[in-house]
Amino acid sequence: MSERTPGVPGVVVGVDIGGTKVLAGVVEPDGTVTSTALRTTPGRRVATSQVEDALVEAVLEAAVGRPLAAVGVAAAGFVDSAGERVMFAPHLPWQGEPLRDLLEARLGCRVVLDNDANCAAVAEWTFGAARGAGTALMMTLGTGIGGAVLLGGRVLHGANGMAGEFGHMQVVPQGRSCECGRSGCWEQYSSGNALVRDARALMAEQPSVLEEMCGGNPERITGPMVTAAAEEGDLVARRAFASVGDWLGVGAANLVAALDPERVVIGGGVSAAGDKLLDPARAALARTLVGAEHRTVPALVAAHLGPAAGLVGAAQSARLPRSGAGAEVPVA
Amino acid sequence: MSERTPGVPGVVVGVDIGGTKVLAGVVEPDGTVTSTALRTTPGRRVATSQVEDALVEAVLEAAVGRPLAAVGVAAAGFVDSAGERVMFAPHLPWQGEPLRDLLEARLGCRVVLDNDANCAAVAEWTFGAARGAGTALMMTLGTGIGGAVLLGGRVLHGANGMAGEFGHMQVVPQGRSCECGRSGCWEQYSSGNALVRDARALMAEQPSVLEEMCGGNPERITGPMVTAAAEEGDLVARRAFASVGDWLGVGAANLVAALDPERVVIGGGVSAAGDKLLDPARAALARTLVGAEHRTVPALVAAHLGPAAGLVGAAQSARLPRSGAGAEVPVA
Numbered sequence: 001m002s003e004r005t006p007g008v009p010g011v012v013v014g015v016d017i018g019g020t021k022v023l024a025g026v027v028e029p030d031g032t033v034t035s036t037a038l039r040t041t042p043g044r045r046v047a048t049s050q051v052e053d054a055l056v057e058a059v060l061e062a063a064v065g066r067p068l069a070a071v072g073v074a075a076a077g078f079v080d081s082a083g084e085r086v087m088f089a090p091h092l093p094w095q096g097e098p099l100r101d102l103l104e105a106r107l108g109c110r111v112v113l114d115n116d117a118n119c120a121a122v123a124e125w126t127f128g129a130a131r132g133a134g135t136a137l138m139m140t141l142g143t144g145i146g147g148a149v150l151l152g153g154r155v156l157h158g159a160n161g162m163a164g165e166f167g168h169m170q171v172v173p174q175g176r177s178c179e180c181g182r183s184g185c186w187e188q189y190s191s192g193n194a195l196v197r198d199a200r201a202l203m204a205e206q207p208s209v210l211e212e213m214c215g216g217n218p219e220r221i222t223g224p225m226v227t228a229a230a231e232e233g234d235l236v237a238r239r240a241f242a243s244v245g246d247w248l249g250v251g252a253a254n255l256v257a258a259l260d261p262e263r264v265v266i267g268g269g270v271s272a273a274g275d276k277l278l279d280p281a282r283a284a285l286a287r288t289l290v291g292a293e294h295r296t297v298p299a300l301v302a303a304h305l306g307p308a309a310g311l312v313g314a315a316q317s318a319r320l321p322r323s324g325a326g327a328e329v330p331v332a
Numbered sequence: 333m334s335e336r337t338p339g340v341p342g343v344v345v346g347v348d349i350g351g352t353k354v355l356a357g358v359v360e361p362d363g364t365v366t367s368t369a370l371r372t373t374p375g376r377r378v379a380t381s382q383v384e385d386a387l388v389e390a391v392l393e394a395a396v397g398r399p400l401a402a403v404g405v406a407a408a409g410f411v412d413s414a415g416e417r418v419m420f421a422p423h424l425p426w427q428g429e430p431l432r433d434l435l436e437a438r439l440g441c442r443v444v445l446d447n448d449a450n451c452a453a454v455a456e457w458t459f460g461a462a463r464g465a466g467t468a469l470m471m472t473l474g475t476g477i478g479g480a481v482l483l484g485g486r487v488l489h490g491a492n493g494m495a496g497e498f499g500h501m502q503v504v505p506q507g508r509s510c511e512c513g514r515s516g517c518w519e520q521y522s523s524g525n526a527l528v529r530d531a532r533a534l535m536a537e538q539p540s541v542l543e544e545m546c547g548g549n550p551e552r553i554t555g556p557m558v559t560a561a562a563e564e565g566d567l568v569a570r571r572a573f574a575s576v577g578d579w580l581g582v583g584a585a586n587l588v589a590a591l592d593p594e595r596v597v598i599g600g601g602v603s604a605a606g607d608k609l610l611d612p613a614r615a616a617l618a619r620t621l622v623g624a625e626h627r628t629v630p631a632l633v634a635a636h637l638g639p640a641a642g643l644v645g646a647a648q649s650a651r652l653p654r655s656g657a658g659a660e661v662p663v664a
Contacts, residue, residue, distance in 0.1 A: 164590065
């Protein structure tokens with residue numbers, strides 16, 4: 001699985017395309033990224049071909065003239081279950097165009113397309129924190145919560161390619177209102193946005209180094225500021241992490257009850273806080289999970305790969321034999 | 333899959349063993365049950381061999397002297413991921429004995445062991461309401477909520493064999509207290525017990541035929557009574573079903589967000605109420621599910637097979653090639 005396909009010459013490139021940047025890299029069979037190229041994402045209100053141009057340019061620059069064996073694309077949006085199209089993305093212009101085929105025609109090689117959280121999960125299973133797990137869950141805490149279900153190292157895509165949308169599971173009836181139009185969604189309690197919101201609210205209750213950090217304007221507080229403050233031992237920041245971590249564990253317990261995974265991997269920007277986030281999450285998981293006396297409570301661990309996880313996983317998927325489009329294969 | 337294994341003579345028997353009875357039946361390749369036998373479960377505080385005796389007797393009586401090709405056992409308890417042992421069951425004495433091997437030695441044929449909800453799901457996938465679905469979820473509403481995750485017709489067992497324990501997912505923080513020792517568990521809001529509890533509470537608010545049915549003693553109200561009252565148009569009973577159905581849809585939406593199944597099948601005693609339960613569940617699913625504008629909302633349907641689903645599914649699993657013990661095979 002980690003060896004280059006015999007007889008196929010050239011390099012495998014992974015590309016991560018988000019709302020602000022396009023990052024491409026040559027990925028070696030051992031997961032090492034040896035050559036990268038960066039472009040700015042042209043935006044959402046442009047012709048789709050402009051975004052495809054940026055993507056193709058980044059791939060070719062990363063390859064530095066070497067032939068392409070395969071390209072994997074990790075996109076920040078909903079990808080259909082067949083891996084052919086980006087159906088919708090909040091910061092990209094695609095709306096169901098046959099993107100995979102368009103890119104195969106332009107790049108002259110096999111292209112594999114998947115959601116960025118799914119790609120990151122594949123990377124963690126192959127090279128990182130989920131390595132070798134029979135069943136694993138990955139949650140990516142950034143602005144919201146992304147996620148993926150891994151079964152034997154393969155991502156469960158589901159009927160619409162939308163499996164793993166953990167962030168909008170309802171954890172509080174009539175709870176905090178969510179950008180999705182509903183309320184009480186998990187990511188309103190456990191995410192980068194939730195962390196910042198909690199810190200702002202707690203600043204009203206006790207002094208905090210965050211006041212200085214934000215220049216007296218709480219609207220300027222960011223997730224990394226809260227992480228830095230927590231590292232300094234700031235109580236407001238620590239309480240914000242305790243709350244976000246507790247909710248992370250409560251939501252994880254629900255998914256563990258349903259899927260009984262061997263491991264739960266936490267990635268995304270917020271996970272940079274490490275045990276300040278994960279310790280309260282572990283406590284809440286053990287407290288909330290049913291049947292803990294009759295089971296092994298799964299390890300809840302930080303992702304190993306950093307921001308390159310998406311492109312590494314996309315390249316890894318491009319290296320693997322393609323699965324039947326949308327088909328779910330039997331599991332034990 | 334529905335043909336008898338060539339060269340293997342004899343009948344395939346399924347057995348469902350619950351807290352009160354042991355029901356065995358010869359199951360034909362098309363799912364028909366042609367001969368049954370019933371025993372009383374000896375209880376929880378007896379030697380395990382007594383329960384095994386009852387099980388073996390029921391199997392042999394159902395087979396009526398014909399040789400056994402294979403036997404499938406559906407048990408009301410936690411079965412380990414290898415399908416070898418009942419680790420714990422609230423109404424059965426087993427606690428991790430090598431039950432599958434013991435039964436194989438006594439019956440002289442291949443034995444397959446699984447949790448009863450998992451077996452019912454296999455039966456629904458092969459012969460019933462989940463037939464042919466790529467990914468499907470089954471929820472069994474009885475006293476509590478049992479469940480199963482079906483991927484390509486195979487049950488996801490998980491690391492401890494405990495996948496599908498949907499009933500104890502937390503839906504209300506600090507909510508109704510649960511027998512499991514935690515609070516706010518889904519089955520406290522959507523199950524046979526919840527239905528009866530809701531009906532009792534609503535009787536204090538308005539008149540109901542349930543008062544006569546229970547002889548003036550609300551403690552005597554049962555789930556089937558509430559179903560009968562709802563069929564008569566009783567408003568208390570209808571409101572109880574509306575609440576249980578609404579919570580069924582809310583919880584289902586969480587699982588659909590996570591797993592994106594093609595179909596959601598509702599079985600168990602409470603599902604006998606049909607659309608009185610399912611219509612409010614469908615409305616809540618559509619209302620609560622994220623991204624409904626970018627996806628097909630899965631059909632939420634009643635199970636087709638009745639109380640025999642467990643033994644039929646157990647027999648079907650016994651007919652199939654055994655999967656690797658505990659191994660999860662890649663999915664698309």
